[in-house]
Amino acid sequence: MRARFSHGMVPGGFCLLLVLLAGSAAACAAGQALNFPEARAIDELLMKAFKPDQPGAAALVTRQGQTLLRKGYGLADMELKVPIEPDMVFRLGSVTKQFTAVSILLLEEQGKLSVGDPITKFLPDYPTHGNTITIEHLLTHTSGIRSMTSMPEWPSQWRKDFTVGELINFFKDQPIDFVPDERWLYNNSGYLLLGAIIEKVSEQSYDAFLRKNIFEPLGMNHSYYDQTERIIPRRVKGYARSAQGFQNAPYLSMTQPYAAGALASTVDDLALWNAALWNNKLLKKETLAKAHTSYKLRNGQSTGYGYGWMIGSYAGHRTIEHGGGIHGFATYELSLPEDGIFAVILTNGSASPDLSPERLDLQMAAMALGKPVTEPKGITLGIAQLDRVVGVYAGDDKHERVITREGNQLYSQRSGGSRSAIHPLSETEFFFPNSQTRLVFFPDALGRITQVELRPRVGMIESATRIEKAVGGRKEVNLDATVLQRYVGVYELAPNFRLNVTLEEGKLMTQATGQPKVQIFPESESRFFLKVVDAQIEFIRDESGNAASLKLYQGGRITPARKLKE
DSSP: OTTTTSOOOOOOOOOOOOOOOTTSGGGGTTOOOOOSHHHHHHHHHHHHHSOTTSBOEEEEEEETTEEEEEEEESEEETTTTEEOOTTOBEEOGGGHHHHHHHHHHHHHHTTSOOTTSBGGGTOTTOOOTTOOOBHHHHHHTOSOOOOGGGSTTSGGGTTOOOOHHHHHHHHTTSOOSSOTTSOOOOOHHHHHHHHHHHHHHHTSOHHHHHIIIIIHHHTOTTOEEOOTTSOOTTBOOOEEEETTEEEEOOOOOTTTTHHHHOEEEOHHHHHHHHHHHHTTSSSOHHHHHHHTSOOBOTTSOBOSBOSSSEEEEETTEEEEEEEEEETTEEEEEEEEGGGTEEEEEEEOSOOOGGGOHHHHHHHHHHHHHTOOOOOOOOOOOOHHHHHTTOEEEEETTSOEEEEEEETTEEEEEETTSBEEEEEESSSSEEEOTTOSOEEEEEEOTTSOEEEEEEEOSBSOOEEEEEESOOSSOOOOOOOOHHHHHTTOEEEEEETTEEEEEEEETTEEEEEETTSOEEEEEESSSSEEEESSBSEEEEEEEOTTSSEEEEEEEETTEEEEEEEOOO
16 A cells, blocks of 8 residues: 555555675575676665665566576564575565456456446445446546545554455545546555455455466466465565664554555566566456556546556656555565566565665666666756745645755655755756656746646656745744643554654654654644644643643644553
């Protein structure tokens, strides 16, 4: 989810998130000699990314059917000190979605459904609020249905086992977020519904359908519908970062990610899968092309997403790719189809932005392509030139992007997101460090900047129009330390996800599980804001004036958290 069964279940997809073990079996897990300079460069990249005594990754890169690198890094089990080997099984998260999409297309080729069919043909009791919602809308994240993983009620249910019907009942009565075909919004609920449709049409469980129609025919003997209680040989354990280091990942009932993120596999099986698709062993060429074509909204705007895959490019080369994030695991796989390159990385620890599987996987594929990722060289602009773009920009989906300047440095912050530095490539084009994403500003006839576009390497271009609104509107007030002390404590946002509030040298500090410590600033006696991310915290006080709970406001969501007793 991008809400953790993502692209990357994290409150936010199935889907929202290495120094080689010298002398160990992981050091040459397949006995593979690194005979290519590209392979040695990739190996060096991954050895720097993953430490030998921490969770790590299995990685594989192929080019024109030839394996360049197949290797494990770090630990599969921190308690037993077992190193990762490349034939080990990882939870995939939202990489599951492409298997669900292909299953739908297999049924379409068999004449049992059409992607243009309304979902009520198969789920007659599903409330569509007067709209026609098709199978294609579910495949492309354009249905407007509320994503289960974006619901504030969801984290409290992580440990509960659901039937498919109970899963659907959990979100089906939520209001829609938009009219179908009006917007694109990553949506795990849509893929849960696709699983139910596969079961209804095939008269088999989702698990059985995949085994009989995909895994067994392709020889994917180490791919599974993951279940916690099931014995799965060579299954890797998942970990999460905490303030004290790594800990076992929070428990999630694997009934919940279902067709949006419940599969587990190996890098070898995923290479078999990728090759079979491009060799048309499962689908006709023209059928697969539908899954790998960017869907267009009603207004003609391209979404950068097909059926279960994101559509992008790198250095002028087309990419077909997707990531996954689920408790304890983060994954990414990328194809350069015209170049015959496939790269996949499966990790078992919380990924940081600097070491995200997406970023590492792109670097791996780029090295195999012979066009390594490099940081662009920025230029220097004067204060007046920088101030041209400073302002607030509003998108059609009601989000705002705020551009601010501190000294000679510009910053960009989207509603609910973190603040990021941006650097100029020209007076109107800027880049984010360690990213292929660009911000492009557009002037009107008088030269005044009126619009901005966020242009990611993969996915949908995001447009916003400048509005008359003051930048940096929140004002900090002074509070006595005796007031701040009333808010100190530990608050539970979700099972195994806590916010620790401390008072340090007169400053109120917060630290979420697995995240760095940051200061929060008072704007009233009980309401505080963050500067590093667009979020606010409101403390709810009891009769004595001490905090009993809090509410976190971020990205249009309100997440309550109770204060834990000491």
